[in-house]
Amino acid sequence: MHRKMTITLDEAVYEGLYRMVGRRKMSQFIEDLLRPHVLDTSLDRGYQAMAADKAREAEAMEWCNALAGDVADAAR
Known part of the structure; x- marks a missing residue:
């Protein structure tokens, strides 16, 4: 969900x-800049990198x- 902000x-x-990004792309540009500073996405990137290995x-x-298998053997 998106919220409007002035x-x-x-x-x-x-x-x-x-001039750089255009009128209709300003919000996305600003959001992309802010996201790594306000959301902890480093853990997500780490998991993605591990899954790719x-x-x-x-x-x-x-x-x-x-x-x-160890757990199954211990249950017997």
Whole structure:
């Protein structure tokens, strides 16, 4: 969900923003700049990087399967 917000900018800053990104893209540009400063997305990026590492994922799956086997053996 998006929320509407009114901000005040120096005229020169507004003109530069208008020239660089255009009128209809200002909100998205500002949101993209602010997002990493107000939301903790570093953990998300870390998990994405780990998931992309196929060798690491295979090793983790092997470890999980071995642990599940240990738990099954202990239950007997």
